[in-house]
Amino acid sequence: MLSLKSMISRGKRLPGCALAAALCFALAGCLQPLYGPLSEGGGDVASKLQAIRIVPISNRSGHYLENDLRFGFNGTGAHVEPRYTLYVGLAESVRSPLIDTVTGYPTSGTVVIAATYTLTETLSGATIAKGTATVASSYDRTSQRYANVRASRDAEIRDAHLLGEQIRTNIAAAFAGKS
Template identity: 30%
Template sequence: MTFSMGKAAPKGKPAVLAMLLLALAVLPACQFRPMYGSTGGQALSGVSVADVDTREGQQVRNHLIFLLSGGATPASPNQEVRLRVSSTVQGLADVSRNPVTNQIGNSAGAVTITASYDIYDFATKTITHSGRRSAQASFDKTSQSFANQRAQRDAENRAAREVAEQLRLAIASDLDAS
């Protein structure tokens, strides 16, 4: 639809302009904030991670420290994350031993790492938030024992990294909510 120079603009144009101005006035009142904004990083950099006692727990802890503060230890932490990490290994597709060659056929396994966490606030001396996250990684088994051990260890490391990333998001969400 075209308008000639002599005709007036459609009547709906002022209404659309008024709605646009109203939306611009109301939208800044929304509480939307990006998760990776500058305020979240400052809160996370003041969080320390307590020591753990298992290899899988150490993998989760190391990656979580890197995600929270780039690997640096906070000078004066406000909160401490206390982790409890457990790991389970299960066979997914076990194949029986071949009676002629006495070799085990290829099969698969899965590692599940579960981490429970508490956020301890040093100021109030209380646990402010708790949660639990888990991740699973699969691996192939062969007839070679070293290859099986290495594949399982790699799966544990992958699952630990995934749990640490989930923990970082959960901790950021918990701290942002308080």
């Protein structure tokens, strides 16, 4: 059996719920899928990503990032005539935030990679997207030298993968936003 108090509180919640539902239905048409069809120029974001040529990126982390971006942009392996050029610059540092007080050696390390990228249209030179992305991966250090080198390299690979995802998502959003 419903009390008077519960009926009153339900009556107050009903207009608020109806308002929230109406707002959701009104905004439902405003959303566009990131990889959906583009209204401007036809095509879709995936076909535009396939047409990106990546300028070779220097150093080992750049190699990992370049491979990740190549696969992320065009994982099909199909040859597509490049219409856009991506320039990426990297700055990498290794930090040791924790030091063992007895031995004086670091017990962990953090690989920090910052990337600046610019995507331009190949023919006109117009800038499509520009930005920066920064990631950091930590790893444990031990007394074994090779284990430290391998752990540091694994952190670089993780960083390159995360940077690739960030850059790819930002460029896809720039293509979708220009439509």
